[in-house]
Amino acid sequence: MSIASYSKCRIQFIPKERGRPDVNYSDRSFIELRQNDFADYLLRAIDVDNNRTEIFNIRFQRSNQYKRGATANQPDGIKDDDGLYLLWLNDATRDQFHKALDISIEQLDSIPKEESKPPSPPPAATRRENRRYDDTPPQQPAHHDQNDILVDVYQLGQHIRQGDVNEAVALSKKLATQRIPLQANSWTSSKEEQTIQIRIKIDSNDPSLSLKYDEFTMAVYPSTTIHELRTALEYSNYNLPRNQYFFVNGHLADENFTMKDLNVQSKSLFILFIIQ
Structure with missing residues (x-):
């Protein structure tokens, strides 16, 4: 469900x-x-x-x-x-x-x-x-120096549009091994976007989960939506659960908002609240 x-x-x-x-x-x-x-x-x-x-x-x-x-x-x-x-x-x-x-x-x-x-x-x-929302303990995090799922997905689209077959095939295989769901959409001409490095801090109603993760950075694009960011984290090496809520500038961020809509700048802080 x-x-x-x-x-x-x-x-x-x-x-x-x-x-x-x-x-x-x-x-x-x-x-x-x-x-x-x-x-x-x-x-x-x-x-x-x-x-x-x-x-x-x-x-x-x-x-x-x-x-x-x-x-x-x-x-x-x-x-x-x-x-x-x-x-x-x-x-x-x-x-x-x-x-x-x-x-x-x-x-x-x-x-x-x-x-x-x-x-x-x-x-x-x-x-x-008064049953608990989820009593399953979270998995131990498998930390990685860079979370580049969104970058890979974006670059895959660029390679397809430019006709770089070998590069597109290599990235497709990489994403397939990570079981990343991909969806084909129509494309209109636009300028190539530059990545923005954001900071993500994890908070939770479970104190042990709040203390479990250090603040980390992630590369996003101005057109990246909150929904895409949540999906990328679900499939990332941080093994985060699906019930995530993003707060930006003290407000709960709508899933359809883009980084541009939220006026996100380099090093902007996102609070990722997880309900266990």
Whole structure:
């Protein structure tokens, strides 16, 4: 199941049962829209500061399950059998999360009720179990002096465009041995880009993981997106897990933003937050 979108948020739970107190989760909570297949979605939230508690894991089947606030200052709402979750989404990611919701709702509405897909198996964890997000210990890092996956991918494209067959074949074989997924896209004429060396510091809700890695540098291009950077790190020699969140200048960076969009300069610092 892949993450279609996510957002940092503050969450409050208001129970249906009278006499039960409201529950306020930390400001460092995350909500994820997860997709298993066409029109098959989950809404999941975790509290980073509270021992990685899974706040909720709700199958998203109807558009009326999620109510948006009229303004950015008003919370969104998600209903389940136990009560109502209020979510104050981060300003930087609110719009992109809502756009992903719109796509999921279009898919849900496109399927006639009589032809609805059979539901996927119910999630293993619920809010009451307070299960940890992932108890698998991280692998030991295999440090490398230079992380050049993005450089290799960029240079492969250059060799293909210039007709350098031997160089393109050699780089393709190198990337294939690293199991790097490649995708062919149309190309329009543009100036050759120069690499930018950025600094990456790893932080985590798991203190042992925060102390495990030293700050390192990585070569990117002005056109490199946050999504491409995350993918490169997943396949890098640092053996980093997939649940990564990039913060640049104190803000959660959208996956579609490029280094140019973020005004990244040489030696700019990226905080890579990993949830374990």
